[in-house]
Amino acid sequence: MDQPGFKKAALFNQLIDNKSVEMEVENMAVMLHRRGEMVYATGVYCPHAEVRLDPRNTAGDLIICKAHGYRSNIKTGECLEEPDMKLNTFPTVVEDGVVWIKF
Numbered sequence: 736m737d738q739p740g741f742k743k744a745a746l747f748n749q750l751i752d753n754k755s756v757e758m759e760v761e762n763m764a765v766m767l768h769r770r771g772e773m774v775y776a777t778g779v780y781c782p783h784a785e786v787r788l789d790p791r792n793t794a795g796d797l798i799i800c801k802a803h804g805y806r807s808n809i810k811t812g813e814c815l816e817e818p819d820m821k822l823n824t825f826p827t828v829v830e831d832g833v834v835w836i837k838f
């Protein structure tokens with residue numbers, strides 16, 4: 736990886752397709768979402784009222800907050816219920832079987 740600012744987050748083959756997992760990368764909690772050959776990274780807090788999201792509570796590209804049901808897109812961060820709110824998203828690169836994240 737020769738792009739500045741990227742941190743090693745996981746091995747690609749440890750991630751299960753269509754599943755999301757929470758992990759720490761350099762003391763920061765993040766969520767990784769594998770969708771096919773792509774891996775998306777988001778923050779772990781709901782944009783509505785900062786309740787911690789559950790990585791098991793996803794449907795396709797959406798993660799659904801158990802507090803009030805707000806749905807956020809894991810690829811874009813867009814919150815369907817409140818367009819002015821956004822789930823944090825972070826750039827990722829998968830290279831030679833390693834998932835890199837920048838935040």
Ligand code: FES
Pocket residue numbers: 781782783784785786800801802803804805
């Ligand atoms: S805190 Fe997540 S929907 Fe309200």
